[in-house]
Amino acid sequence: MDTDSQLVAALASDLDGAFENLVLAHQDRLYSIALRILGDARDAEEAAQDALVRAYRALAGYPAERIRQLRLRPWLATIVLNLCRSRIGRRAAAGRPALSLDAAEPGTLQPPADERTGPAATLARRDAGRAWADLLLTLPPAYRSAVVLRHVDGLSYPELATALDRPEGTVKAQVHRGLAMLRTAFETAERREREEMTA
Amino acid sequence: MTNEDRELEAAMATLLTTAPRSLAPGVLAEIGLADRYAQIDSPIGPLIVAWNGLGVSAVEAAVDDPRFEASHEVRTGRRTIRAERLPDALERAIRRRLGGNRRVRIDLDLRGHTDFERDVWQKALEIPRGEVRPYGWVAAEIGRPRAVRAVGTALGHNPVPLIVPCHRVVRSDGMIGQYSLGGPQNKRTILAAEGLDPDRLESEARAGIRFVGSDTTGAVCLPTCHNATRITPAHRVPFRSMSAAFAAGYRPCRVCRPGSGAVAA
Numbered sequence: 001m002d003t004d005s006q007l008v009a010a011l012a013s014d015l016d017g018a019f020e021n022l023v024l025a026h027q028d029r030l031y032s033i034a035l036r037i038l039g040d041a042r043d044a045e046e047a048a049q050d051a052l053v054r055a056y057r058a059l060a061g062y063p064a065e066r067i068r069q070l071r072l073r074p075w076l077a078t079i080v081l082n083l084c085r086s087r088i089g090r091r092a093a094a095g096r097p098a099l100s101l102d103a104a105e106p107g108t109l110q111p112p113a114d115e116r117t118g119p120a121a122t123l124a125r126r127d128a129g130r131a132w133a134d135l136l137l138t139l140p141p142a143y144r145s146a147v148v149l150r151h152v153d154g155l156s157y158p159e160l161a162t163a164l165d166r167p168e169g170t171v172k173a174q175v176h177r178g179l180a181m182l183r184t185a186f187e188t189a190e191r192r193e194r195e196e197m198t199a
Numbered sequence: 200m201t202n203e204d205r206e207l208e209a210a211m212a213t214l215l216t217t218a219p220r221s222l223a224p225g226v227l228a229e230i231g232l233a234d235r236y237a238q239i240d241s242p243i244g245p246l247i248v249a250w251n252g253l254g255v256s257a258v259e260a261a262v263d264d265p266r267f268e269a270s271h272e273v274r275t276g277r278r279t280i281r282a283e284r285l286p287d288a289l290e291r292a293i294r295r296r297l298g299g300n301r302r303v304r305i306d307l308d309l310r311g312h313t314d315f316e317r318d319v320w321q322k323a324l325e326i327p328r329g330e331v332r333p334y335g336w337v338a339a340e341i342g343r344p345r346a347v348r349a350v351g352t353a354l355g356h357n358p359v360p361l362i363v364p365c366h367r368v369v370r371s372d373g374m375i376g377q378y379s380l381g382g383p384q385n386k387r388t389i390l391a392a393e394g395l396d397p398d399r400l401e402s403e404a405r406a407g408i409r410f411v412g413s414d415t416t417g418a419v420c421l422p423t424c425h426n427a428t429r430i431t432p433a434h435r436v437p438f439r440s441m442s443a444a445f446a447a448g449y450r451p452c453r454v455c456r457p458g459s460g461a462v463a464a
Contacts, residue, residue: 016232019227019230019232020223020227020232023222023223023226023227024223027218027222027223027226028215028216028217028218029215030218031216031217031218031219031222032214032215032216032218035216036214041219045218045219045221045222045225048218048222049222049225049226049229052222052226053226053229053230053252056226056230057230128210129210129213129214132210132211132213132214133214136211136214147211148211148214151208151211151212152211152212152214152215153215154212154215179204179207179208182207183203183207
């Protein structure tokens, strides 16, 4: 039995006793998903907290049998994703600038060490994570969500299809397209930086 | 898959990060599986208030943190986490309630308590600031006229004193009586802060005055009922019992319902 099937069994028999284990087991991934989609630590903490609170309330209303059949990873991902979407919607309604390519500051990207090394060498650098996180935020939300769930959170394609409620083929295409856009964005930023340095 | 693809995927995997420490406690407190607590000032000194997403779960005289946490955890079975301060909205609500505004809503987390206890506390909530009612009155009002002692016990177990004003319930002989939040002197202090004169109340009780009638309206009240306190001295008629008041032709006040629990006295 994997950890999650033990967890749902425990949740089904004693929700209040077992829920803290769910929080501890899933808080990092839910926070990471929210952070990589929203780009703001405080927003992400609120979204992840809200997702876990909603999960608890939903579980409290489910019969034990339904809890036992839950697939926690995609189920929780769906909850946090929906909360991120509504936060993005509210942000847009409040007139905060929508995220675009300009949001990725070229200055935060490290120049490549030398000609032979591509993005991989840059990745090894300390600020590379920050740079990739910024680039991720420039993707349109649907692609961003797909890439984050597949490659940051590590959901399998069947789980991803469940979480996004789309056919597996569609989510695969979204992930691939998202990664391609990410690479293009990275190369563009890198080129721009090189031009600025030589100008 | 190219090397670059693999590198890009590896880069994405490094974006998995650790949740802030505050996240898990925040979740558990919000759903009522843990409580937060902080201190607040009051006329009887610093108090500890504990709460979670369901409502306020405890009010007590401030002690040092480890002692409160230990006793609260034993009582509730929940982890107890120190907060810097009360949420603004809750602190405002408590201050307004202590200031006499009964309409301000304060959610309470009274899980684990009996229906009888909740009934007693609910009744105590109906007693206006500046007035008191005897234990027997509460017992009769909740339909358990014989359960006077149990009412006293339930009030003593009130986990949220001041918010549920158990200090407004006094002994059936008119004496102020015991108080769970730091003893009888605190009860007098709080009642005085609410505009009552505890010494006068007790001296009248000792003189045998349990009820007060108005010879202009023909109504008889408990002594602190707002309908009784506005009777002018010239028209104020004291009674030792409701049967004496009835014999004199008085009818019970519809606001304080002095018949409740007083018949057998």
